[in-house]
Structures are given as C-alpha cells and as structure tokens.
Amino acid sequence: MNETIGAFLALGGSIFLLLASVGMLRMPDYYNRMQTGTKATTLGSILFLVGLGVMRPEWLGKMLLLVGFVVLTNPVSSHALARAAHNARAKLDKVGKTVLAVDALADAEDAATDAPARAAGNGEAEHA
Amino acid sequence: MKDLKGRAIRFVLLYGAWLVLTDPGKRDEWIAGGIVALLASVLPLFPKTALGDLKLSxxxxxxxxxxxxxxxxxxxxxxxxxxxxxxxxxxxxxxxxxxxxxxxxxxxxxxxxxxxxxxxxxxxxxxxxxxxxxxxxxxxxxxxxxxxxxxxxxxxxxxxxxxxx
Amino acid sequence: MADTVLLVASGIALAALVLAGLRMVLGPTAVDRTVALDGMTIMALSLIAAYAYFTGRGIYVDVAMVYGLASFAGVVAIARYLEGGLK
Incomplete structure (x- = not known):
C-alpha cells in the first residue's frame, strides 16, 4: 500500500519536473525561465524524493534531509543567477533580449549613478 | 550572546544531520558526530551564522x-x-x-x-x-x-x- | 504495480532532463544555459535517488546528496563568474 502511494507521489513529482522543462523551453527570456525552472523543479523534486522515502521508509530521514537541502539551495542559486544576469544585462541583451514592462532595479541604479540625468516620470524606462 | 545562540543552533542542526546520515544504532557514530559537530560549530575558523536571529519560545x-x-x-x-x-x-x-x-x-x-x-x-x-x-x-x-x-x-x-x- | 509506476515516473523525469538539455543547447545566453543546468541537476538528483530504489543500494542516496551539494556550489560559482566576467 505504502509503495503504491509513494510511487504515485513520485509520478506527480516527475510531471512537475517535465512542466519545468517545458516552461524553460517555452518562456521568452531567462528571467521567466528561472521562474518556471526554480519553482517547478523544487516541488517536483520534493514530491519525487518524498515518494521514494514513502516507498522505502528506512530512507525517509535521508530523503527529508535532501528535500530540506533542495528547498534551501534552489532559490539561493536562482537569486545568484538572477542578480548576475541583471548586472551583466548590457552584454546579455546583445545575444537574447529580455521582456520587461518595468525595471525598478535599473531605475534605482540609474538614479544612484547619474541623479541629474534621471528622466522625469516614475520609471517607464525599458532597457532594450 | 547572539553568536553563542547561533552556534548552539548550528551544533544541533549539524548533529541531527550527522545522525540521519549515519547509522544511529552505533555508539561510535554518536561520539564521532558529536565531536565533529562541536568542532564545526565552535571553532572561530568557521564563519558567523545568522541562525542566532531565531527566537526560541x-x-x-x-x-x-x-x-x-x-x-x-x-x-x-x-x-x-x-x-x-x-x-x-x-x-x-x-x-x-x-x-x-x-x-x-x-x-x-x-x-x-x-x-x-x-x-x-x-x-x-x-x-x-x-x-x-x-x-x-x-x-x-x-x-x-x-x-x-x-x-x-x-x-x-x-x-x-x-x-x- | 508500484515499481511500474515509479518506472514511468523515472521515464518522465528523464524526458524532462532531455528537454532541459535542449534548452541548454539552444541558449541563447550563458544565463539561459546555466538556468537549464540548474534544473537538470535537480532532475538528475531525483533520478539518482530512483536508481537507488531500483538497485536497492542505499549508498546512491548519499551519492545524490553529494551531487546536489556539488551542483549547488557549481551554479553559484558560474553565477559569480557571469557577474564579474561579463560586466
């Protein structure tokens, strides 16, 4: 019985992993790929690993440790990447454009570096 | 004080992780894990931890x-x-x-x-x-x-x- | 029954791994590739755990854990490089 429940949990997890990949393929730019990539792989791997832990109760402790590790590190690596991408956007935009309706961070940085040249209005600046 | 609390919480977490990863039935693992976790949490060599911000009540x-x-x-x-x-x-x-x-x-x-x-x-x-x-x-x-x-x-x-x- | 379902789940996870690999090949920017790599390591980690179940050898769970640690450090290192190297 336990084994069947665990196997179906793992099946659900694998569907979220597949969804993450489809999202990474379909989304238009790297921020949106990060969105689907991080969220869906996190829940997908949680379900997959907990499912395996339910199938083999003697591994449940290790699986939960692994789940905790994934939950803590996956967002952190995503932050590091997003930050790096935003800092390097001038170079990256030559290769692949990002779609941003509003970019408060770029506005804040512009305001900090060249305050006088700051455009009037509240930040409709799209970096193209 | 806050640093000490953070290190204590780190010790408990590391020791817990050690016991989950190894066979908790053996006494040797308890002793070795305790020593390693203690060293890793109290030695000033390792960076300060933010865990001291956790409230314990x-x-x-x-x-x-x-x-x-x-x-x-x-x-x-x-x-x-x-x-x-x-x-x-x-x-x-x-x-x-x-x-x-x-x-x-x-x-x-x-x-x-x-x-x-x-x-x-x-x-x-x-x-x-x-x-x-x-x-x-x-x-x-x-x-x-x-x-x-x-x-x-x-x-x-x-x-x-x-x-x- | 349970083993068959888990086998199907592993197959879907493998398909996900291949699709993420496609994003890694397509790029176009280094960040896209790294995002794909990040996703692929999580999927590979899950597959290693499934392999541990199929072979019945608990040591592979530890392998998955170490793999996760190493890949996290790797992705953060790449992010650091991109930040400093492309500015």
Whole structure:
C-alpha cells in the first residue's frame, strides 16, 4: 500500500519536473525561465524524493534531509543567477533580449549613478 | 550572546544531520558526530551564522509551524500557477521588475523572506539593497512600492516576524 | 504495480532532463544555459535517488546528496563568474 502511494507521489513529482522543462523551453527570456525552472523543479523534486522515502521508509530521514537541502539551495542559486544576469544585462541583451514592462532595479541604479540625468516620470524606462 | 545562540543552533542542526546520515544504532557514530559537530560549530575558523536571529519560545515555535504551512500552500499554488502559464497556448505573462520594502531587520529573516518570495506564485528575488528587495514579477499588476509589498510579501512578513523579526 | 509506476515516473523525469538539455543547447545566453543546468541537476538528483530504489543500494542516496551539494556550489560559482566576467 505504502509503495503504491509513494510511487504515485513520485509520478506527480516527475510531471512537475517535465512542466519545468517545458516552461524553460517555452518562456521568452531567462528571467521567466528561472521562474518556471526554480519553482517547478523544487516541488517536483520534493514530491519525487518524498515518494521514494514513502516507498522505502528506512530512507525517509535521508530523503527529508535532501528535500530540506533542495528547498534551501534552489532559490539561493536562482537569486545568484538572477542578480548576475541583471548586472551583466548590457552584454546579455546583445545575444537574447529580455521582456520587461518595468525595471525598478535599473531605475534605482540609474538614479544612484547619474541623479541629474534621471528622466522625469516614475520609471517607464525599458532597457532594450 | 547572539553568536553563542547561533552556534548552539548550528551544533544541533549539524548533529541531527550527522545522525540521519549515519547509522544511529552505533555508539561510535554518536561520539564521532558529536565531536565533529562541536568542532564545526565552535571553532572561530568557521564563519558567523545568522541562525542566532531565531527566537526560541513556544510562541515562535508555533509561528514556525504556521509559516511552514503557509509556505507549503504557497509552493503548491505557485506550481499550479506555473502549470497554468506554461500550458496556456498564449503564454499569459507581463513580466517586470518591481521594488518592495520589508519590515524585517534580521539577516535570517530577510534570507527566509527572499527564499519564500522565490517559491511563491510568479515572483523571484533579483537583488536586495538593505530593506529594499527587487522582485521579478511574471505578471506585474502593481508598480507602486507599497502596493507591490502588500501584494507579494504581506502574508510572509507577518509570519516571519513572529520567529525571526 | 508500484515499481511500474515509479518506472514511468523515472521515464518522465528523464524526458524532462532531455528537454532541459535542449534548452541548454539552444541558449541563447550563458544565463539561459546555466538556468537549464540548474534544473537538470535537480532532475538528475531525483533520478539518482530512483536508481537507488531500483538497485536497492542505499549508498546512491548519499551519492545524490553529494551531487546536489556539488551542483549547488557549481551554479553559484558560474553565477559569480557571469557577474564579474561579463560586466
């Protein structure tokens, strides 16, 4: 019985992993790929690993440790990447454009570096 | 004092992880794990930890459980949201980076808030500057700082304040 | 029954791994490739755990854990490089 429940949990997890990949393929730019990539792989791997832990109760402790590790590190690596991408956007935009309706961070940085040249209005600046 | 508390919490976490990874039936593992965890938590060689910001009281413990429940719900919701957006033939997105301002003052609280933001529907943290977080939002509906703060972190901030304000 | 379902789940996870690999090949920017790599390591980690179940050898769970640690450090290192190297 336990084994069947665990196997179906793992099946659900694998569907979220597949969804993450489809999202990474379909989304238009790297921020949106990060969105689907991080969220869906996190829940997908949680379900997959907990499912395996339910199938083999003697591994449940290790699986939960692994789940905790994934939950803590996956967002952190995503932050590091997003930050790096935003800092390097001038170079990256030559290769692949990002779609941003509003970019408060770029506005804040512009305001900090060249305050006088700051455009009037509240930040409709799209970096193209 | 705070540093000592952080190191004590780190010792408990490391020792727990050691016992889960090894066979807890053997006495040798208990002794070896205790020594290693103690050295790793007290030696000044290892960096300071933010864990000292954690409050240890019954109320904080309940707060942690409540936060965990809210977090799991948000994680599931965010995945359903991702599923909807990815499988929708037209890709309904309107991405942008907005600023929010948090009330949380401790590094641990801010770390947990940033992680929670990343795992909740449609948002990832891009950069933090002091109390201002810059969030990539897959479907921007609020551009104003206060309104965006309320829409994105209102719930989490309230829960996190209880145990690591 | 349970083993068959888990086998199907592993097959879907493998398909996800291949699709993420496609994003890694397509790029176009270094960040896209790294995002794909990040996702692939999580999927590979899950598959290693499934392999541990199929072979019945618990040591592979530890392998998955070490793999996760190493890949996290790797992605953060790449992010650091991108930040400094492309500015």
């Amino acid at each position: 019954p109320k904080a413990l309940f707060g942690m459980i409540a936060y965990f429940a809210v977090f799991m719900k948000a994680l599931v919701m965010s995945n359903l949201d991702v599923a909807f957006r990815v499988l929708h033939p037209k890709l309904p997105i309107n991405p942008g980076i907005v600023a929010i301002r948090t009330r949380l003052a401790t590094p641990l609280g801010r770390l947990l808030l940033a992680n929670s933001i990343t795992l909740t529907p449609g948002t990832i943290t891009v950069e933090t500057k002091g109390d201002t977080f810059f969030i990539h939002w897959i479907n921007v509906s609020e551009r104003d700082v206060e309104a965006a703060t309320k829409a994105i972190v209102g719930e989490f901030e309230k829960r996190l304040e209880v145990f690591c304000g």
